[in-house]
Amino acid sequence: MEKWLIGAIVITVGVALVLLQGRSIKRRALRHMQGRRRLSGNEFGEQFFTSDRVAIATRLRQILSRHIELDLSQLYPDDKLVEDIRMDSLDSLSTIEFVADAETEFGISIPDSVAEQMRTLRDVVDYIAAHSPKATTYPSIREGRTRRALNRIIRLDQGGRQ
Numbered sequence: 033m034e035k036w037l038i039g040a041i042v043i044t045v046g047v048a049l050v051l052l053q054g055r056s057i058k059r060r061a062l063r064h065m066q067g068r069r070r071l072s073g074n075e076f077g078e079q080f081f082t083s084d085r086v087a088i089a090t091r092l093r094q095i096l097s098r099h100i101e102l103d104l105s106q107l108y109p110d111d112k113l114v115e116d117i118r119m120d121s122l123d124s125l126s127t128i129e130f131v132a133d134a135e136t137e138f139g140i141s142i143p144d145s146v147a148e149q150m151r152t153l154r155d156v157v158d159y160i161a162a163h164s165p166k167a168t169t170y171p172s173i174r175e176g177r178t179r180r181a182l183n184r185i186i187r188l189d190q191g192g193r194q
Contacts, residue, residue, distance in 0.1 A: 058102065061118045065106035072105070080109045081157065088138070088164075089157045095133045096153065099126040109154040138164040 071079060076093055077086035089109065097104050100119055113119045119126050131147050138160050142150075150156050 058118070061102055061116065064111065064116045065108075068106040068108070070103075070105035076105075076107070076109075080154075085157055085161050088160050089153070091137060092134060092153060092156055092160070095137060096130055098133070099130045107153065109157065110152050112151050113153065114151070134160065140164045 073090040073093055074086070077088075077090040081089045093104055093107065096107075096113075100117065102117065107117070111117055113127070119130075131142055134156060135142055140160065140163050142159065142163075146159065150159065
């Protein structure tokens with residue numbers, strides 16, 4: 033057999049194994065969350081967090097969903113991001129990118145030694161609530177909707193267009 037043909041077969045088999053492993057990891061993560069009620073972002077925050085952390089939790093779940101290709105509507109805040117959700121296996125850079133986006137969103141810097149100790153989404157929410165100058169003023173999704181609705185009513189009352 034030609035050397036190039038053997039090389040092509042080896043590469044094809046290697047790619048197939050990687051794809052199969054990725055599917056298996058994703059199935060394992062989905063199985064972990066199976067049977068749970070699906071929650072919207074606000075429902076997630078309101079069900080599992082105190083009122084001062086609802087907006088932070090809701091936003092962090094949105095950020096997390098950009099970094100892993102899983103339906104996170106059944107995620108619980110105490111699910112372990114690496115062991116249960118398999119975040120590191122689904123995308124090896126996702127954990128680093130998630131922390132970087134959280135730092136940017138909330139105007140903080142999370143030391144590597146602290147980030148390495150964060151196992152769950154609740155850990156990240158708690159850290160941000162304790163260290164972010166934006167945490168106490170971070171607008172909740174509901175407040176944003178209320179503010180927009182009030183502004184629309186005021187414009188209409190003043191004869192403006194919707």
